[in-house]
Amino acid sequence: MPTLPITLAVITRNEAACIARCLDSVPFAAEKLVVDSGSDDDTVAIAQAHGARVVHQDWLGFGPQRNFATTQCSHDWILALDADESLSPELAAELERTLPALMAGDAPAAWLRRRTIYMGRPMRWYRPSVGEKLARLYHRGRARWSDARVHESLRFEGDAPTFDAPFDHANNPTLVHKQLKVLRYAELKCRDWLDKGKPARMWQAPFVYLLAFLKDYVFRLACLDGWRGFVIAQTAASYALYKRMRYYEMVSNPPSVAEATDALNRHHIER
Template identity: 80%
Template sequence: MAALPLTLAVITHNEADCIGRCLDSVPFAAEKLVVDSLSDDDTVAVARAHGARVVEQAWLGFGPQRNFASTQASHDWILVLDADEYLSPELAKELQEGLPALMAGDAPAAILRRRTLYMGKPMRWYRPAVGERLARLYHRGRARWTEARVHESLRYEGRAAEFRAPFEHVNNPTLAHKQLKVLRYAELKCRDWLDKGKPARMWQAPLVYPAAFLKDYLLRLGCLDGWRGFVISHTAASYALYKRLRYYEMKANPDSVAQAARVLKRHGVDR
């Protein structure tokens, strides 16, 4: 494929097992940039072997790390993927054909659709895992990531373009991966809440799990994906409850913030 003036930007930490697949799925990008937060596996070596320029940057949080990556890109148009994501051949072809017109216009960004593989195969019905619409392609002069430590989003003004073929997401290869991610993401979200002075509102806690589970299992059609749908609905609801319990603990015992950071770092969960 002919190279297009586009930077593929990927932020990584210990992603040696999947970064090569991610980078290879975007053969038309003139630049492949990996911003690595001090991995202690072979991520950097694998990324370079697959054609990436690597910049090392200690972890800043998801939003700030992505904004830092934007400043390091050689091109104004940036495609953002996580290391466990990759373009389908259909989307790679659609982007190669559609990007020249997009880049010639004044659109700030483009929406891509993400399809999730869970427990080794695609989800068929669970709505957040089937065609989830995400802004992942943008002009860095017209869009910027929020500064959130986790659950960041791309902010822009104007109408975004949209591509229809999906990119793939290998969601947590095992439930062990998922539980470690829950601990990390909850900690980051709670620190954001602390910075904003959000009240704990523990009276909501008994309602959070059933409400979140029923939303995912029934309204988001997890029930149609069999036991995998049950499991993914349960883990989503457990995360919703756990982060509220953890935030209450942070408020009740401020020393727990540093204590948890030490134990999570010891187990490779906190950066």
């Protein structure tokens, strides 16, 4: 397949199980770049075997890590995927067909639609998992990632087109993976709050849990996906509650910040 002057950029740590699928799903990229933050499995070797150039960078947080990756790319146009994401064949064909015109224009970025695979099969109704729009294709001179440690977003001005076909997200192969990720993500988010001096308002905690559950289960239609929808809504609400509890602990017991970081590292809980 002919290549296009675009870089596929993936940030990794211990992603041996899925990095090959991610890289192979973008056959038209002239460059495949993996920024690894210290994998101790076969991630680096597999990435190299599948055509990627691998650069090491100690973990900076999601936004800063993606911005670092941007500086390492050889091309101005960049497609950013997570290791557990991959283009569907339909989206790969759509991008190959339409990217030349997009890259010749002055658009800052483009929106892609993400389809989530949860508990082994796609979600059918839950709105964030069915056609969720994410800005993942961008020109590095016209867009930049936010500096958030977690839940980063691509910042740009101007109109951006949206592609129709989806890319796939193999979201947390088990609930164990999800709970481990919750611990890491909550820690990163609370560190952002700590840096900003956000007040710890524990009185909000019960309402946060209830509203988060209702938002996902009812208004985002998780209820229509059966028990999988219930699990998603409950997990999201628990995450919202745990963040508040953990942040309260950080504020009231500052040594817990370093102690928790050490515990996460000793138990190899990845980002």
